[in-house]
Amino acid sequence: MINYNYEFKVELTQEQTSKADLYLEGCRKVYNYALRERKDWLNSRKCAVNSCSLYQEYIIPTDTPYPNYNYQAKNLTQYRKRSEELKQIHSQVLQQTLKTLDRAFEDMRKHEKGFPRFKKRMRSFLFPQLSPDCLGCERIKLPSFGWVKIIQSRPFPEGFIPKQCRIVKKASGYYVIITFQSDVSVPDPLHGKTSLGIDANISNFLATSQGDIVDAPKFLDQYLSKIKLLQRRLKHKVKGSKNWQKLQRKIGLLHEKVTNTRKDWHFKLAHFLCRKAENIFIEDINFKAWGRGIFRKKSLDYSCGQFFNQILPYVAWKTGRFFLKVDKDFSSQECPRCHNRTGKKLLSERTHKCPHCGYIVARDVASSIIIQQRGERAVGLRATRSSQSLG
Known part of the structure; x- marks a missing residue:
């Protein structure tokens, strides 16, 4: 159904x-x-x-x-x-x-x-x-x-x-x-040959195992000055008056425009990612915890939970792509080439430099490759060409 x-x-x-x-x-x-x-x-x-x-x-x-x-x-x-x-x-x-x-x-x-x-x-x-x-x-x-x-x-x-x-x-x-x-029943998509690992992060919106790093537009910041100006004016209006209602509607229209812009960008990005591979693998992350951390404003502005939990799975199902969430633990600490722990301690370390094999790549890209490899092992696939090229 x-x-x-x-x-x-x-x-x-x-x-x-x-x-x-x-x-x-x-x-x-x-x-x-x-x-x-x-x-x-x-x-x-x-x-x-x-x-x-x-x-x-x-x-x-x-x-x-x-x-x-x-x-x-x-x-x-x-x-x-x-x-x-x-x-x-x-x-x-x-x-x-x-x-x-x-x-x-x-x-x-x-x-x-x-x-x-x-x-x-x-x-x-x-x-x-x-x-x-x-x-x-x-x-x-x-x-x-x-x-x-x-x-x-x-x-x-x-x-x-x-x-x-x-x-x-x-x-x-x-x-x-x-x-x-x-009433027509559609079976769930089966995994294919090509795979794509996606790493969600705060510094930039996401990174893929193919080396793509996507920065999210600052949806709210584009209209934040206008919203603040209208809210300052609203404070001096009599609550419930016609002028108060007019300002409330203007503020609501700005917030609705931000929501529509963000949602449109999310759908376009989801279709872009689903065209790249037949298997989509992402981390199993609790995005509600992101909304309560020190990066809560940026996380809520990006709406990571809406994209990774709702829009991307829906677009993957709609386009016939296999979608799977994998374990997130130590994805940024593991080397995608030799699989040893690198011991990164600071979030400011944005480059992956393995002390064991000397492999150097962007930290988020390395995490996305690990996610892809974990997803391929979960469905029983051999290492794809992007994973084999690390050797």
Whole structure:
């Protein structure tokens, strides 16, 4: 089964824009209410039944079940009968909001993520079901919205069925993300003959085993002076006033432009790398730790995690390239020719000089060659020509 997401900008009428804003506000209230209900239940169970807490007492009866998704979805049906605002919102949209909260609690328990927080604003809502004939020429039919005009920048995929769509509010307007699905099963790509090792680093964005060193543009620095100027002006405006809202929109547009520029560059670079070899090998790195280190500003500006964990694997799969993550430990300490430890101690040492065999090459290129060799050993390939040329 294959899923593709297509994003288009939508041109809503004034009535549709008001309805979309109503949906976002209603989803926010339902999310926050359901989160408060779960927090109250958990807080009331912090101490034992036979003792009293110094901070809170049982304010919820002991026989009240935990407010999970099924419990809250059942109560939501009763709330919609009494609330005129919730009656105007599609029931499945509100149910998807409760599912989002339920997934947040699952991620907290299973993947050790943080406790869910209350939302000041919602940026999107989801229609989980679409009719088969919901697509037209530069338009889409949404439940309770009717036909909505879209700017169709590319044709819809043939042989795919629209399954669901998400309405997203950005600084530049509303967008629709349509999920297309096909029952055709595509096998995972098999490894080929040519390989490419990629080393991620901070001094430059990445280096390849073929000797390419790619420097990332400073996406945020190009607009940082404008953003700082607007933020200084925003400090002197009355919060919530029209001038305050205008400046907020200008700042949001600049941040959106930075995001779009970065994402476009990432996709172009991923296609460039996938054209070089049939096998793509990278390091298995925790990029979240990079975002908390001394190089956090540069790491977050480059968005290394987005590129290496999302975009590059997707482009490799799309173009039929074999993609694999290998062990990162001591990749910069090992010599790609004799495989002895070189004992580098400082990050400022940017040149690989092996004291055992005398091999000299850029440090990042040497690491990428080690990554390529580890990947080839993992899939059972012999040393490729680039690795053999080291001897």
